[in-house]
Amino acid sequence: MDFQNLSPEKPDTSGASPETVLRQVFGYDAFRPLQGEVIHEIVAGRNALVLMPTGGGKSLCYQVPALVRAGTGVVISPLIALMQDQVAALQQLGVRAAFLNSTMDFQQARDTENALLTGELDLLYCAPERLLQPRTLGLLHEASISLFAIDEAHCVSQWGHDFRSDYLGLDILARDFAAIPRVALTATADERTRAEIAQRLSLVDARHFVSGFDRPNIQYRIAPKTNANKQLVDFIKAEHHGDAGIVYCLSRNKVEATAKLLDSKGYTALPYHAGLPSEQRARNQERFLREEGVIIVATIAFGMGIDKPDVRFVAHLDLPKSLEAYYQETGRAGRDSHPSTAWMVYGLQDVIKLRQMLESSTGNDHFKRLERTKLDAMLGLCEITTCRRQALLRYFGDLLENPCGNCDTCITPPQTWDGTVAVQKALSCVFRTGQRFGVTYLIDVLRGSENERIRQSGHQAVSTFGIGADLSATEWKSVFRQLVANGYLRADPDGYGALQLTETCRPLLKGEETVHLRRDPAEKKATGRSNVREQVTDPVGWEALRACRKSLADEQGVPPYVIFHDTTLFEILASRPRTLAELAQINGVGKAKLERYGEAFLITLAELDPATT
Template identity: 75%
Template sequence: MPDVAERPRASESTMEHAEDVLHRVFGFETFRPMQGDVVRALVSGEDALVLMPTGGGKSLCYQVPAMVRPGVGVVISPLIALMQDQVAALNQLGVRAAFLNSTQSPDEARDIENALLCGELDLLYCAPERLLQPRMLDLLSSAPLALFAIDEAHCVSQWGHDFREDYLSLDILEQRFPQIPRIALTATADERTRTEIAQRLHLKEARRFISGFDRPNIQYRVGQKNNANKQLLDFIRQEHPSDSGIVYCLSRNRVENTADMLAKAGFDALPYHAGLPSETRARHQERFLRDDGVIIVATIAFGMGIDKPDVRFVAHLDLPKSIEAYYQETGRAGRDGHPSTAWMVYGLQDVIKLRQMLEASPGSEHFKRVERQKLDAMLGLCEVTECRRKAMLSYFGDHLEAPCGNCDTCLEPPETWDGTVAVQKALSCVYRTGQRYGVNYVIDVLRGNGNERIRQQGHDHLSTFGIGADLTAVSWKSVFRQLVAGGYLRADAEGYGALSLTEQCRPLLKGERSIQLRRDPAPRKRKVAEPSGRSRPELTVNDPDGWEQLRACRKSLAEEQGVPPYMIFHDTTLMEILERRPDSLEAMAEINGVGQAKLDKYGKAFLDAVAKLAPQS
């Protein structure tokens, strides 16, 4: 078999073919800058490692080359729901796409295998577990192949947040099919993870295409957790009362309770976690994808790769375990590029709970050390006083020249105060109580709360008893939260969160350095008249009635086809139809996102809908 160096190069006519596919099938005039470079490399037969933010157009980077190169493009995808979603979207475009997974009958799988062998497919999706079966590898050896695309490639990293063991064996593709170009794609990978992807998948010589991590349309906000349910309700009511969104919780029980609370408050909220029957999970996901204004309350397992473009907010009621996880989960908001919100509340108990889960995990000590570092970085992001987006991008090695102007620390810069004396009191009290008690007990001692437990321990006679009466319990919780986040205190992960000193606190105790702390803002309502996270059509389109008529047309067609509305046309395409009001199929074909197959299927229906719109003023 020829080696990689002998792979054919793309000619200008081949790239012209790629641009024709982009326009004719997908309905776009030109590639985005990096997309074009990746497509050129892949149709030339080169390997590629691609890092693009969610919504940046990663899928086109392998879908177009798979249709240009002879043979079928094989896409390795980690989730059944993800591959089914993508195949359904491609079928709407007239692309010959299929998947092989455990949901199919033997007859259905056999038909697809025959289509593969006969060269009747452009794209075939399968999970890594299936691809690695000897029978599947033998089948691929007999089929005409265009490329291999390894989606969600960060799953190969043992230190990543979505590790999948089967991804570790995908280096077999390079061994069995060295002449077939491979592309690995992800939206979330720091330098360490990118290096690990290249090593484990034998892509060290692959061309790297790294786009910026910034999602400027997402507004990032982090606040202290007081009454999480009330805070969430206030946030949704004030800013996203009729929007689709995702609420992430750490436990299944919290998911159920939060979904129930939102439903009782009048929202269309559904739970999603691994403990639910598979039919229930599928039904809830289908509702989320197809209906407007549905809120999914989920554990972190929900949403990877789901191409719902109009998720207007992602909320976290519990602290994510790493910046990678936070970025990946918040990235499910605003895939259409419109304003969206990433909202989170967290408290010290979140830190203790995550550390308890980490220490109880079966991972090696090296694994746990790496995970502790990731959690510390996440805590640091929560407590920054500078631009939050700038700090997050810096973690991934991406640099923002100036503050973003669209995060909480930019919009409402946090106040700081000289916390040196308060910190010395807090650290001294932890030390004098024996470094065996949790934050609430230590605060009671500081504030002079002589309850029975404190009297039994004799801590009402300590020199630190009552020396912190000048601060409220809420203020002290803020102090302790920041000391744990800054690494000055450690919260015991094995018991009840007992606080202990670290070596880092010594200069503070000795008075050799001072410390500035964040002053947590008092809870207050945001102005409903300026909902920074919302992106309802009337904010950008002058004809809300016309917009609703086109949405109704789209929903009717979607129900006929049995697909989510966004698979008919994304909101951006619908808005362009409303603004340009095409009066012929030729004019309709000029709209971004209207390829030939969709023009044939839906062109007349939308022309009829446009003709019924009220005249533009």
């Protein structure tokens, strides 16, 4: 790493006020809610636990104090790609930032270590396993450290969805560096996980800052899975053609197949999963970050900490295992606060597959009970008939008083129907056929299909044969899906897909309870929801500014958003600054970026409006 060119433009911020650093370095006039309180707490030398939604500005909570306090701020980050991305962005601001990770050769690592020891770094990023090495701990004891920031702190929770065993060793910071302030940050933690973070990182007595979990710019939509591939293509074509997005799948094979499908439809779609060579994974991620309109099709191995602000949609073709996972993955959309979509299709096989995986896992009974609770909460969100956002926020202990108006159940309220008789028929059919068959066979029996398999089994003679001809096969699939989702039926844990009765269904079979089911809506043609580019009133000017940004980014080998976010470009386009002083008033234009890029953008604007020059 070249330390000669890290920060020639950066003003001396040591001892400056946080507000001065925010304006001069980052180019913003005011902190977001809670940011200022967190920053002043850390600047004062006190510890903190911070929960903010993705895109809520967590990074500034430790970056600003690291620039104000004397010494180097050490950031523990779980992924190499994340730390490299953040370091590149900070260097664009003139901040002396570096990382220590396995991508560096011996000399690069030695140069970084020397820069730490000689006080030439404002921020140093490293993974927990690197920090815990005796050599690194020795260096930290010798260096002047301003703070420790533990990013993605939910990774310390053994019951969380992203547990990393190396995080458990970070309690050494409280013991060996007790005088140095520590801040733990995450976007995804329910009350149980928050308590575990505080306990494991010795932050029980620290002040806890909990921001709202709401991401109002994200529209949440969940639909029954009919033809998942067609549904996905129709959704992207109608609403997000040309946009950057992420598509999540459960298996590597499905990732590959979906990427090929989208590629065949004319989209730039790249796979990402743990089975790919590391070079290809890195190359695909790099293209996603640096090119416009790239879609990543991935397993959950992709995305933690991705800073790309203009991801316009996150699509799930398979059901996540928990609301924590769903919230974190959908939170990668719309970090720039512009309208974005969290879209998912799910069906009965998703429920069966996840329940089978859970029951066949090697975890103990306590673990399985907890995972069942998490899966039940995820299924509850899928089948809910009221506002999805209210239910999602309630899970994290956040209250939204009124329905949001920006989820599918608010926009098109679902209908319900008295499914008591249909449910009794379905449950009775499971019982009469010996609890040995999957949903397709059960529907054939209920609808009276006289196929060879039914004739061989003799089930045309059972009392439930043909009693469900009044419902279509699709309607019966909806009934069975809701019965499994709500715990009245369970999948055979041996993995053959047979449905079995649970104790919960006894009152229904006896007629002691009634049940109302969600009526799956008929498929509608997508509405063509406006994307961000359609909100631009001057498309020629917008494309000119984007071309200028892309050219500057390519020259330096960084993603375009590292130069300026779309939000900053929007403001530049709207205000049409003609001088560097006017450009400096735009949010996101700090001192270093003004000196580096100001003239290039003013020239671009002048070429758009020659009469004003």
